[in-house]
Structure formats: structure tokens, C-alpha cells
Amino acid sequence: MYEHDVIVVGAGGAGLRAAIAAHEAGADVAMVTKLHPVRSHTGAAEGGINAALREGDDWELHAYDTMKGSDYLGDAPAIETLAKDAPKDTITLEHWGMPFSREEDGTVSQRPFGGLSFPRTTYAGAETGHHLLHVLYEQVVKRGIQVYDEWYVMNLAVSDEPDPNDRTCHGVVAYDVQSGAVEGFKANRGVILATGGPGQAFDHTTNAVSCTGDGHAIAYRAGVPLEDMEFVQFHPTTLPSTGVLISEGVRGEGGILYNNEGERFMFEHGYANNAGELASRDVVSRAELTEVNEGRGVEDEYVHLDMRHLGAERIVDRLENILHLAEDFEGVDGLVEPMPVKPGQHYEMGGIETDENGETCITGLYAAGECACVSVHGANRLGGNALPELVVFGKRAGYHAAGKDLGEAQIETGYREGVEEEDMELPIAPGETGLAETGDDAVADGGQLADTDGVLEGAVETERKRVEYLMERDEGIQHAEIRSKLQQAMTADVNVFRNEDGIKRALRVIRECREEYRDVYVADPSRTFNTDLQMTYETRNLIDVAETIALGALVRNEFRGAHWRQENQIRDDENWLKHTLISWNGGKPSIWYRPVILEGEDKTYEPKIRSY
Amino acid sequence: MSTQQQEPEEAPETDPEAAEVPPESHEMKAQSSPQQARLQRKQDGLAARERAADETELEGDTVHIKVFRYDPEVEAKQEPRFDDFYVPYTRGMTVLDALIYARDEFDPSLTFRHSCRQAICGSDAFFVNGSQRLGCKTQLSELSQPVRIEPLPHQEVVKDLVVDMEHFYDQMHSVEPYFQQEDLPAGELAEQRQTRENREKVKMSTRCIWCAACMSSCNIAAGDNQYLGPAAINKAYRFAMDEREDEEIKEHRLRIIEQEHGVWRCQTQFSCTEVCPKDIPLTEHIQELKREAVKKNLKFW
Ligand SMILES: Cc1cc2nc3c(=O)[nH]c(=O)nc-3n(C[C@H](O)[C@H](O)[C@H](O)COP(=O)(O)OP(=O)(O)OC[C@H]3O[C@@H](n4cnc5c(N)ncnc54)[C@H](O)[C@@H]3O)c2cc1C
Ligand code: SF4
Ligand code: FES
Numbered sequence: 001m002y003e004h005d006v007i008v009v010g011a012g013g014a015g016l017r018a019a020i021a022a023h024e025a026g027a028d029v030a031m032v033t034k035l036h037p038v039r040s041h042t043g044a045a046e047g048g049i050n051a052a053l054r055e056g057d058d059w060e061l062h063a064y065d066t067m068k069g070s071d072y073l074g075d076a077p078a079i080e081t082l083a084k085d086a087p088k089d090t091i092t093l094e095h096w097g098m099p100f101s102r103e104e105d106g107t108v109s110q111r112p113f114g115g116l117s118f119p120r121t122t123y124a125g126a127e128t129g130h131h132l133l134h135v136l137y138e139q140v141v142k143r144g145i146q147v148y149d150e151w152y153v154m155n156l157a158v159s160d161e162p163d164p165n166d167r168t169c170h171g172v173v174a175y176d177v178q179s180g181a182v183e184g185f186k187a188n189r190g191v192i193l194a195t196g197g198p199g200q201a202f203d204h205t206t207n208a209v210s211c212t213g214d215g216h217a218i219a220y221r222a223g224v225p226l227e228d229m230e231f232v233q234f235h236p237t238t239l240p241s242t243g244v245l246i247s248e249g250v251r252g253e254g255g256i257l258y259n260n261e262g263e264r265f266m267f268e269h270g271y272a273n274n275a276g277e278l279a280s281r282d283v284v285s286r287a288e289l290t291e292v293n294e295g296r297g298v299e300d301e302y303v304h305l306d307m308r309h310l311g312a313e314r315i316v317d318r319l320e321n322i323l324h325l326a327e328d329f330e331g332v333d334g335l336v337e338p339m340p341v342k343p344g345q346h347y348e349m350g351g352i353e354t355d356e357n358g359e360t361c362i363t364g365l366y367a368a369g370e371c372a373c374v375s376v377h378g379a380n381r382l383g384g385n386a387l388p389e390l391v392v393f394g395k396r397a398g399y400h401a402a403g404k405d406l407g408e409a410q411i412e413t414g415y416r417e418g419v420e421e422e423d424m425e426l427p428i429a430p431g432e433t434g435l436a437e438t439g440d441d442a443v444a445d446g447g448q449l450a451d452t453d454g455v456l457e458g459a460v461e462t463e464r465k466r467v468e469y470l471m472e473r474d475e476g477i478q479h480a481e482i483r484s485k486l487q488q489a490m491t492a493d494v495n496v497f498r499n500e501d502g503i504k505r506a507l508r509v510i511r512e513c514r515e516e517y518r519d520v521y522v523a524d525p526s527r528t529f530n531t532d533l534q535m536t537y538e539t540r541n542l543i544d545v546a547e548t549i550a551l552g553a554l555v556r557n558e559f560r561g562a563h564w565r566q567e568n569q570i571r572d573d574e575n576w577l578k579h580t581l582i583s584w585n586g587g588k589p590s591i592w593y594r595p596v597i598l599e600g601e602d603k604t605y606e607p608k609i610r611s612y
Numbered sequence: 613m614s615t616q617q618q619e620p621e622e623a624p625e626t627d628p629e630a631a632e633v634p635p636e637s638h639e640m641k642a643q644s645s646p647q648q649a650r651l652q653r654k655q656d657g658l659a660a661r662e663r664a665a666d667e668t669e670l671e672g673d674t675v676h677i678k679v680f681r682y683d684p685e686v687e688a689k690q691e692p693r694f695d696d697f698y699v700p701y702t703r704g705m706t707v708l709d710a711l712i713y714a715r716d717e718f719d720p721s722l723t724f725r726h727s728c729r730q731a732i733c734g735s736d737a738f739f740v741n742g743s744q745r746l747g748c749k750t751q752l753s754e755l756s757q758p759v760r761i762e763p764l765p766h767q768e769v770v771k772d773l774v775v776d777m778e779h780f781y782d783q784m785h786s787v788e789p790y791f792q793q794e795d796l797p798a799g800e801l802a803e804q805r806q807t808r809e810n811r812e813k814v815k816m817s818t819r820c821i822w823c824a825a826c827m828s829s830c831n832i833a834a835g836d837n838q839y840l841g842p843a844a845i846n847k848a849y850r851f852a853m854d855e856r857e858d859e860e861i862k863e864h865r866l867r868i869i870e871q872e873h874g875v876w877r878c879q880t881q882f883s884c885t886e887v888c889p890k891d892i893p894l895t896e897h898i899q900e901l902k903r904e905a906v907k908k909n910l911k912f913w
Contacts, residue, residue, distance in 0.1 A: 035727060035733070035735075036777070036781075036822075038733075038734065038821070038822050039725075039727055039728075039733040039734065039735050040733075041727070041728060041733070043728065043732045043733055043821070044728055044730060044732050044733075053801070087801055088800040088801060091800060091801050091802070091803055092800070094803045094804060095791075095793075095796050095803075095804065096790075096791050097790070097791025097793070097851070097854065097856065097857075099811060099814060099815070099818045099854075100811075101811065102806050102807065102808050102811050103808075104808065105805070106805030106806055106807055106808075107803055107805065108803055125815070127819070130732060130819075130821070131818060134818075135791075138789055138790035138791065139790060141785055141789060141790055142790040178770060208727040208728045208729065208733065209726060209727050209728075209729065210727045241703070241704040242704070242729060242730070243729075244729070244730045324731075325730065328731065328749050328751075329704070329730065329749075330704065331704060331751075478716075478720060480715075480716040480717075480720070484716075522720075523720040523721060524720055524721035524723075525686060525721075526683050526685045526686050526721065526771065527685060528683060528684060528685050528770065528771050529723050529770055529771045529772075529774050530721075530723075531723050531724075532720045532721060
């Protein structure tokens with residue numbers, strides 16, 4: 001057994017920033033991560049990090065833009081915290097040596113980005129995330145913070161009081177990918193989940209193969225609500241063959257979208273008469289698919305993104321990385337021809353419900369980064385708003401877990417008596433996967449465990465048994481088959497266009513995947529670097545996460561931000577100014593709601609039409 | 613920790629010497645001189661592209677890949693071997709795509725690291741047809757068949773295509789790879805200034821994704837286990853040339869890289885520069901640091 005004050009699960013931008021903060025606050029902190037830190041998907045972020053740094057801009061404008069972008073589903077205390085802390089947390093990165101692009105006078109450069117009233121997206125070439133990730137890792141090395149890399153976290157060790165709000169997290173169970181050893185990691189002060197996005201729930205995504213929603217799923221099964229999962233952002237400009245993202249930076253610099261008739265459709269077909277290509281992502285994604293659906297797509301699949309008119313010099317200077325991506329992954333030279341693009345899954349706005357200090361309803365359990373929902377992004381994330389979220393809320397979670405006082409949170413977490421519950425009849429019985437033979441997760445089946453070590457030991461035992469069970473079987477179904485069925489169902493029916501029949505169809509496929517998963521087995525007999533076993537674990541997590549996305553999409557019968565419903569194509573503020581929460585207790589998910597908080601520190605945000 | 617030299621009985625096929633022997637493909641023959649190798653690779657690429665003119669020729673075909681297999685724990689795999697897989701070709705398919713297909717459809721135990729699929733996480737550097745390349749960034753249409761996929765040479769094989777990276781990480785960490793300027797402008801919102809020229813100067817060096825292709829290609833690193841290697845020296849360059857750090861820090865950095873197993877070991881063979889998937893001019897950076905080290909030492913004479 002390993003023991004530390006604070007255990008950070010995941011070493012992307014959020015996890016690294018959390019670890020640094022916890023260390024600064026004096027805690028003995030360790031990181032447990034399935035990838036070496038520099039392999040984390042934060043490295044793929046291209047465009048930049050939003051922060052109000054310049055004259056003419058201020059945090060209130062940033063907060064206002066973010067609230068409007070969220071389609072009034074972000075919570076004001078979270079948004080204001082983000083906007084206020086982003087400037088200093090961004091400059092901290094500069095102080096740590098981050099190679100930001102520079103202005104003539106040597107100050108850091110900022111560029112315009114969709115949905116922003118001021119060009120506040122601070123960038124480092126077209127590789128902002130790569131530099132952010134490496135700079136943070138450098139600081140972790142500098143501080144000598146312990147990193148258990150290539151350790152896969154399988155579950156949390158949480159006590160099993162009947163009400164999740166009374167539970168405590170004592171650590172995690174992980175296995176060493178290199179050796180296969182399953183071990184407990186005891187956390188004396190707290191566990192911070194920073195496991196990134198769940199993009200692999202879809203088959204066309206900008207997310208890495210490792211983005212499997214592990215943190216979402218283990219927190220969910222331990223009793224933490226997942227919030228607003230139906231809000232999935234599809235990025236309008238991904239390469240058709242791989243899902244590799246072409247940064248919004250291209251449009252920020254003046255790139256233009258054309259359909260197969262050479263029309264600049266964002267204007268000519270009236271999708272966004274003011275902002276055009278810079279309208280928010282959901283607007284542009286739906287516009288593209290509408291073009292394709294109405295027969296104006298290129299090869300019936302995609303549209304063109306043209307940047308040739310910017311001139312070679314400007315392109316090479318500011319968007320060189322894009323040239324490489326288009327060439328290497330699509331075989332297209334962006335200097336001489338337009339690039340083919342289509343929408344792809346990109347970002348999960350929802351996630352593990354937390355407050356502004358990163359804390360969940362379970363004592364000692366935190367979440368930060370893309371896996372968390374504070375909620376800053378509400379129904380739609382603005383480009384350049386995820387990276388500041390990583391550093392702002394990563395830092396806060398790290399401080400808080402280490403015992404630093406950040407003041408009382410204004411956002412409430414956890415299911416309480418009297419909340420509004422959803423009573424819609426569901427087409428399937430959600431939840432309850434697991435391998436009946438080994439008992440489900442430790443929380444559901446562990447029995448009342450008295451002391452801390454008992455909880456952890458029990459959790460370790462459960463996972464050891466589960467591995468044993470999966471490895472001993474030598475026939476059944478393979479994770480790859482289940483995963484691909486799940487991904488296809490999600491892309492087909494829980495995409496940018498959604499309707500009741502489609503979502504129900506997807507839910508039935510998800511249920512089938514669950515049933516099939518009971519029969520899953522690991523073919524690779526080796527304990528050494530068994531990726532078959534790891535992917536089998538991940539696939540189970542994807543099933544749970546996909547189900548919450550589809551359930552949220554089913555109950556929310558309105559059109560808000562990234563979530564569009566055919567049956568009710570309006571933003572229905574009267575009924576839907578509220579967060580969707582799905583919590584799993586005793587194996588069964590229930591759906592309930594909490595009103596959005598629009599009251600800021602000294603003003604109330606009035607929902608306005610989101611037009612660009 | 614890791615042994616720099618491949619244990620011959622573990623994986624004879626990845627020994628560079630051995631790779632030179634069977635002249636199955638041009639790439640392997642050309643190992644003798646890096647410049648030649650590079651030219652050859654370019655020609656092969658062109659030829660392959662011509663062969664597959666509009667790629668329709670490969671379309672509908674299967675691609676033959678030969679993948680190195682080894683698992684210390686599984687009896688049938690303790691003796692290293694090559695497995696053949698025939699993968700249906702689709703337009704734009706990369707080496708990584710072919711491996712994923714082979715794993716998901718034929719053999720779930722086929723093991724390799726990968727994550728981003730876009731040349732940014734640095735997980736999937738393999739030895740493909742005799743040179744170090746990122747699987748996700750290498751188009752199958754540019755390679756001659758059968759495509760031979762092996763783990764990175766000069767690193768201990770953990771299993772199949774997975775090598776032990778510990779030594780590489782140790783070398784990266786040994787150059788104090790973090791910004792050390794303590795004297796910062798007053799105020800949490802005050803940024804350090806950096807000229808565009810200076811940012812441009814360090815730009816290429818900051819692109820490293822820690823894939824270890826360069827280290828694996830380097831003869832010197834193969835012979836001297838303690839040699840810092842191109843990536844670590846480049847990391848030192850990234851800081852030493854950054855004007856935001858003071859002169860004393862730069863001198864401290866130069867002292868680290870001019871140690872016995874540092875820059876002076878480099879014999880400018882350019883193999884690292886050739887394989888770097890991020891096009892970092894590694895050899896130039898090493899040469900420049902040598903000059904800087906000389907300048908610094910003259911100053912103290
Ligand atoms: C292509 C692309 C471009 C983007 N561009 C921008 C941009 O320009 N601006 C912006 O603001 N945002 C951008 N985003 C969004 C932003 O980059 C991500 O939301 C953010 O980087 C996520 O960071 P993270 O730290 O939460 O997760 P990640 O960086 O994904 O890290 C997750 C970590 O968790 C670990 N992990 C996961 N599961 C486990 C487990 N079971 N056990 C142990 N460890 C585990 C992984 O090893 C990894 O270290 C972009 C996203 C993508 C995909
Ligand atoms: S310098 Fe290039 S080859 Fe070497 S580790 Fe970095 S990216 Fe890879
Ligand atoms: S998979 Fe990330 S570099 Fe190839």
C-alpha cells in the first residue's frame with residue numbers, strides 16, 4: 001500500500017496544476033496516472049487560453065461572455081471565479097517559462113476567438129496546450145513531486161454510508177500497467193480526479209484514445225452526481241478521416257468556410273449574420289451538417305475551410321502547426337487548397353459535480369479539469385475557456401485538498417431531499433452493469449466498513465477479484481466489439497441533431513452493450529503491460545458515461561447551447577434554467593434537477609438571446 | 613533500471629547490426645550512412661507514392677505488416693518473433709491505424725503505446741522499415757511492403773512494441789528541465805518581456821514531444837549509456853537560449869551539458885535530426901551549445 005496526503009489521479013493540465021498547488025500548500029502529494037504526464041491530451045490543445053490581461057478588457061467582460069456562451073446554464077460563482085483568477089494564473093505560466101507568442105513590445109500575444117467580446121485568447125503558436133502541459137510538468141519535476149506513471153486507477157475507496165453526502169473517500173485502487181500489480185493508494189487528505197474528457201464514447205472525436213471518462217464513471221458509481229452530461233460540444237472543424245482538430249485559430253485569423261457551391265454559407269445562408277465563421281461552435285457545427293444534409297456538402301460529407309487568402313507568410317507564422325496536421329493526417333496542403341472539415345465530438349461540458357473549490361459531495365473527493373462540472377461552461381464552452389479552467393480550478397482543488405482555506409463555496413453539491421425529480425418513463429432500465437459474479441463496485445456491495453484501511457483494503461480486494469475473473473475466462477465477447485457498437489450508436493443518434501426516437505434507440509443499444517459486457521473477457525493472459533485488460537476496464541466506464549449523456553439528452557426537451565432537440569427547437573427558460581443531475585446509488589441511476597445560479601457577486605445575469 | 617544495450621537474446625531483430633544484414637528492403641541497406649538513408653527514404657516515399665498514384669491502387673487491398681512480438685511472461689512469446697498481419701487498406705491509413713486494426717480484429721494481446729493519434733503525445737515511436745518513426749504520422753502508402761514494425765532499438769523491450777522509457781526520462785530530468793529565473797517582475801500580473809526574435813530562436817526546441825526516436829537512432833547513445841542524448845541536450849538548449857533566464861543560470865546550464873557525457877560526445881552524425889518527427893534541428897542545437905560552451909570558457913580564462 002502507498003500512502004500520501006493528497007492523491008491526484010491524472011496528470012494533464014488540471015492534475016499537474018492541482019499537484020503543484022497541493023505541494024505549495026505543504027502537502028505530501030503524489031500523482032497516479034495511466035499515461036506519463038507529457039502524454040496527456042492537454043498537449044493537443046492548439047488555440048489558446050482566455051484571460052483578461054489588457055487595457056479595455058476586464059474580468060467582468062470575460063464573465064459576461066462566458067455566461068452568454070454557456071446559454072445561461074453556467075453558475076455565476078464558478079464563472080466569476082474563472083474570469084477573476086485566469087489573469088494571474090495565466091501570468092504564473094509565463095513566470096514558469098511558458099513560451100507564449102509575443103508582441104513587438106515583448107508582451108504575450110492574444111487573439112480573437114469565437115464568442116469573445118475582446119481578443120483575450122492568449123496563445124503559444126498553435127501549440128498552446130503542448131506548452132502548457134510541458135511547463136506544468138517541468139514544475140512538477142522541479143518540486144520533486146512523486147509521479148506513479150502508467151498506473152491505471154480502477155476505482156475509488158469510498159465508505160458506504162447509505163447517503164452519498166455522508167461518505168468519505170480514503171484513496172484509490174490502481175494497477176501498475178508494467179507489472180499488473182493491483183495496489184491501494186491511501187489518501188490522508190483527499191483524492192483529486194483530473195482524468196480528462198470522455199470523447200471515446202463517440203467514434204468521431206478530437207479526443208485521444210485514452211479519453212475514456214474513467215474519473216466520471218468511478219465517481220458516479222461511488223455516488224457523486226454527474227451534471228449536465230447531455231451538453232457535448234462538437235467542434236465544427238475536424239479532419240474527416242481521423243477527427244484531428246483544425247483549431248478555431250484558423251477562423252480567428254480569418255479562415256472562411258465554403259460549401260460545395262463555393263458559398264460562404266455562414267453568411268449566405270444566414271446562420272450567423274454578424275459573427276459568421278466566428279459564431280460559437282454549436283452554431284457552426286449545425287450549420288455545416290445542415291449544408292451537408294441539404295446536399296451542399298463536399299462528397300456529401302464535409303465542407304471546406306479555406307485560409308489561402310491569408311498568405312503564406314501569415315499562415316506559416318501563426319498557424320504552421322495546422323499545415324502539418326492537414327498534410328500528415330489528411331494529405332492536404334493548406335497553402336494551395338482548402339481543407340476538408342466536418343463536426344466531431346470535442347468537449348464534454350458536463351461532468352463530476354463540484355463546487356468552486358473542486359469538492360464533490362463525498363468528503364475528501366475532488367475533481368478538476370474536463371472531468372469536472374463546476375459549472376463554468378454550462379450548455380456550451382467557449383473556445384479557449386478550458387485551459388484557464390484547468391489552471392484555475394486545478395489550483396483551487398489542490399489548495400483545498402491540502403487544507404488551505406479558500407472561503408466557503410456558494411455552489412451546493414449532492415442530492416438533497418426536496419429537489420425536483422424527473423419521473424419520465426425510461427425506455428430501458430439504466431445502470432447495474434458489473435460482473436454479477438464478483439459483486440459490483442465496492443460502494444454498493446462492500447458492507448459497512450469501520451476503519452479507513454478497511455475501506456481501502458476492501459476496495460483492493462474487489463479489484464483483484466475482478467481482474468482474476470476477467471483474466472481467467474477464456475471465452476466470451478471482446479471489449480473492442482462492445483466499444484465500437486457503443487461509439488457508433490452515440491455518433492448516429494446523440495450527435496448535434498437529436499430527437500426522442502433516436503436517443504431512445506441509442507439507449508437501447510447502450511443497454512445491449514451492458515448486457516454483453518457481462519460476458520466480456522480478457523484474451524491476453526499476461527500480467528505485463530496488458531492493454532487488453534485496461535481497455536476492458538475503460539469500456540465499462542464508457543458504457544456508464546454514454547448512458548448518462550443519452551439520459552440527459554432524453555429528458556432535456558429544449559434547445560440550449562450544444563444540445564438541440566428536434567421536438568422543441570427553442571431555449572425554454574421557463575422550464576429549463578436548471579442543471580440535469582444523474583446520480584447512481586445502490587446500482588440505480590436517478591435523474592433530478594437543480595436551478596442554475598445566475599446571481600453573481602454584485603450583479604444578476606439576465607438571460608438574453610444568444611445571437612452572434 | 614534499463615540497460616541501454618538491447619540484450620541480444622531478448623530481441624536480436626532490433627539490433628542495428630542485425631538490421632543491416634538482411635537486405636530485404638532499401639531502408640535497411642541504407643542504414644550504413646544516415647545521409648544516404650535519408651535520401652533513400654525520400655526516394656522510397658516518392659516511389660511508393662507514385663506506385664500508389666491516386667492511392668486507388670492500394671484501396672481495397674490488404675497491407676502486409678510484420679510485427680515484432682515478445683512477452684517475458686508468456687511461454688509462446690518468450691522467444692522474440694515476428695507475426696504477420698494482413699490489414700485491409702483504407703485511404704489515409706497510418707502504421708498506427710494498421711496496428712489498431714490488427715489488435716482489435718486479430719490479436720487482442722498485440723501491445724503498443726498510443727494515445728493522441730496526432731503526433732503530439734509522443735507515445736508511438738517505433739522502428740518502421742528500419743527507421744524511427746511515429747506510427748500515427750506514417751502513412752502506409754509511403755512504405756514498401758511487408759511493413760516491418762519493431763520496438764525502438766537500444767531500449768529494453770517490455771513487451772511487443774513497448775520499450776522501457778525510464779532511462780530516457782532520467783536523461784531528460786538530468787538537465788534540470790525547468791525554468792529557473794527567480795527574479796521576476798513585481799506583481800502577479802506583470803509579465804517578463806521576451807523579444808519575438810528570441811521566442812523564434814527557442815521555438816523549434818520547445819516542440820519536443822519526448823518520443824525518444826532521436827535517442828534510439830543515436831550511435832553514441834547506444835555506446836555510452838550516460839550520454840545525455842539529443843533530446844535532453846535540446847531541452848537544455850530550450851532554456852539556455854531563452855533570454856528570460858539570467859546569464860548565470862545560462863552558465864550553470866552550459867556546465868551541465870559540457871560534462872563528460874554531454875555535448876562533446878556528439879559526432880554530428882545527424883541521425884537524430886533525421887528521425888525527429890517534430891523537425892527539430894537537433895544537431896544544430898548541439899553544435900550551437902558547443903560554441904556557447906567554448907565562449908563561456910574563454911570568458912573565464
Ligand atoms: C484537440 C483539442 C484542442 C483543444 N484546444 C483547446 C484550446 O485551444 N483552448 C482550450 O481552452 N481548450 C482546448 N481544448 C480542451 C482542453 O484541451 C481539454 O479540455 C483539457 O486539456 C483537458 O485537460 P485535463 O487535465 O482535464 O485532462 P487530460 O489532459 O486529458 O488529462 C487526463 C489525465 O488523466 C489521466 N487518466 C485518465 N484516466 C485515468 C485512470 N483511470 N487512471 C489514471 N490516470 C488516468 C491521463 O493519464 C491523463 O494524464 C482542446 C481539446 C482538444 C481535444
Ligand atoms: S527531439 Fe524530436 S525525436 Fe527527440 S524526443 Fe524530442 S520530438 Fe522525439
Ligand atoms: S499516438 Fe500520440 S504521437 Fe502518435
